[in-house]
Amino acid sequence: MKLKQEFIAYDTDGLSMLVPTGSAGFAGLVQGNRTLGVILSLLQSETTEAEVVAAMLARFDAPEDVIARDVRRVIDALRGVGALDE
Amino acid sequence: MTDTYRFADTVVAVDALYPAVHAYCSAYRCTGTPALTVRITQADIDAERRKSADEDRAEGRPVHAFADDYLETLAVYRKIAEWMPQRDTVLLHGSAVAVDGAAYLFTAKSGTGKSTHTALWQAAFGSRAVMINDDKPLLRIAPDSVTVFGTPWDGKHRRSSNCAAPLHAMCILERAAQTQVVPISASQAMPLLLQQVYRPADPVALAATLRLLDRLTQTVPLYRMGCNMAPSAAEIAYEAMKG
Numbered sequence: 001m002k003l004k005q006e007f008i009a010y011d012t013d014g015l016s017m018l019v020p021t022g023s024a025g026f027a028g029l030v031q032g033n034r035t036l037g038v039i040l041s042l043l044q045s046e047t048t049e050a051e052v053v054a055a056m057l058a059r060f061d062a063p064e065d066v067i068a069r070d071v072r073r074v075i076d077a078l079r080g081v082g083a084l085d086e
Numbered sequence: 087m088t089d090t091y092r093f094a095d096t097v098v099a100v101d102a103l104y105p106a107v108h109a110y111c112s113a114y115r116c117t118g119t120p121a122l123t124v125r126i127t128q129a130d131i132d133a134e135r136r137k138s139a140d141e142d143r144a145e146g147r148p149v150h151a152f153a154d155d156y157l158e159t160l161a162v163y164r165k166i167a168e169w170m171p172q173r174d175t176v177l178l179h180g181s182a183v184a185v186d187g188a189a190y191l192f193t194a195k196s197g198t199g200k201s202t203h204t205a206l207w208q209a210a211f212g213s214r215a216v217m218i219n220d221d222k223p224l225l226r227i228a229p230d231s232v233t234v235f236g237t238p239w240d241g242k243h244r245r246s247s248n249c250a251a252p253l254h255a256m257c258i259l260e261r262a263a264q265t266q267v268v269p270i271s272a273s274q275a276m277p278l279l280l281q282q283v284y285r286p287a288d289p290v291a292l293a294a295t296l297r298l299l300d301r302l303t304q305t306v307p308l309y310r311m312g313c314n315m316a317p318s319a320a321e322i323a324y325e326a327m328k329g
Contacts, residue, residue: 005289010296012303013273019280019296022168023287027144029280 001086002046003078009040016040018083026081032074035060039074043084049075092116093166094175094224094235095250099123100162103131106155107162111238113248122169128154130161163222163239167284171294175226177284180256181241182218182234183207188254189218189234190327191225192311193282198259199315201243206320220245225253227298232306255307255327262312265319267326270310272303279303 003009006024010017016037018030030036038059042052049071056067078084088101091114099120100107107126134157142149167177180193181200185207192200201220208215218234221241226233232253240246258270258278279299286292309327313319 008289008292008296012276012296012300013271015273015276017277017280019292020285021287021289021292022285029277031277 001043001048001075001084003040003043004083004085007083009037009044011037018078018081020081020083024082026083028081030077030081030083035070036074039071043078090116090118090120092118093237094170094173094226094233096121096170096173096175098166101125102158102162103128104155104158107159110159111162114238121173122166124162124165126158126161126165130165131157134158134160134164159239163237164284168286168288168291170224171286171291171298173226174228174298175224175235176295176298177222178225178279179222179282179284181220182223182251182253184216184218184234184249184251185211185214185324185328187251188328189251190324191223191234191253191256192259193256193278194259195278195281198261199313200259201241201245202315203259203313203319203323204245206315206317207324209317210320211324216247216249216251217245218247218249218251225302227302227305229301230305232302253306254329255309256302257309257311257323257327260310260312261314263314265311265313265316265322267309267311267323270308272300272308274310275303275308 006021008019010019016032020026042055053068053071088099089108090099091111097118097120103126131154139149180191181204182189182191183204192203194200219236219240222239224235224237233250234253235250236246236248311323
């Protein structure tokens with residue numbers, strides 16, 4: 001899976017966001033902290049949920065189950081707004 | 087039929103199917119070599135009709151039955167707004183008024199009272215205040231300054247001028263019992279600004295728009311104002327933002 005071209009990951013002033021183009025079916029925003037920003041950056045190229053979890057584990061000092069839960073939550077949210085090519 | 091207009095210092099040729107758009111834009115007519123030519127087809131008008139109907143359904147409103155010539159005015163501005171980021175220019179939904187030559191831009195969710203508030207400015211400041219655009223101004227965002235331009239797309243009250251002014255401050259408007267103005271950070275402003283700016287369909291143009299919004303929030307003082315619609319709200323806002 002990867003982010004669709006119609007969605008742009010955007011970081012500003014400590015805020016991470018996923019911004020849809022005017023042609024995307026979703027007109028809102030997905031906002032979050034640095035964790036969202038890192039996950040969005042990983043989804044710029046083709047990957048899997050397991051690979052995202054592994055990359056996050058290498059980057060953040062947190063238990064695997066916590067990271068896996070956070071990744072799942074973000075991916076579900078992205079899937080819900082139609083932002084993923086799968 | 088084709089005619090030529092100047093929007094945000096850019097000469098635009100508009101090749102339209104109906105005369106209404108040319109009457110709508112008549113105050114901006116000019117001569118010169120166009121940097122952009124906008125050609126409208128029936129497919130563009132049909133796309134506007136679908137988009138309008140989708141928005142009505144999403145908001146739970148009855149679907150409007152707009153005439154083709156009105157929808158064509160929207161299609162023309164969409165094509166212009168789609169192209170403008172390459173000129174460091176974006177469309178931002180808001181009401182812009184200038185006092186003593188300095189512009190103040192109010193943005194908010196629809197129905198909050200942007201137009202009502204800027205009408206208070208005109209009442210409070212009289213001939214010192216000029217309504218630049220009450221709905222969809224263009225903003226040219228240079229590295230160290232931002233200029234607000236009037237456009238014909240100025241909302242249901244048709245309040246605008248074919249003029250430009252440097253943007254002195256930008257304010258997110260909210261309804262509140264008491265008027266209060268506070269400075270806010272870029273991260274506090276950005277979620278709403280991203281909802282109010284025109285988001286191009288082209289990812290490259292959207293990326294340029296995001297870079298311009300970053301520049302805008304670093305260049306112009308940002309405020310949040312909770313306000314009622316008492317006449318004193320205009321002077322309170324002006325005193326807080328004039329610097």
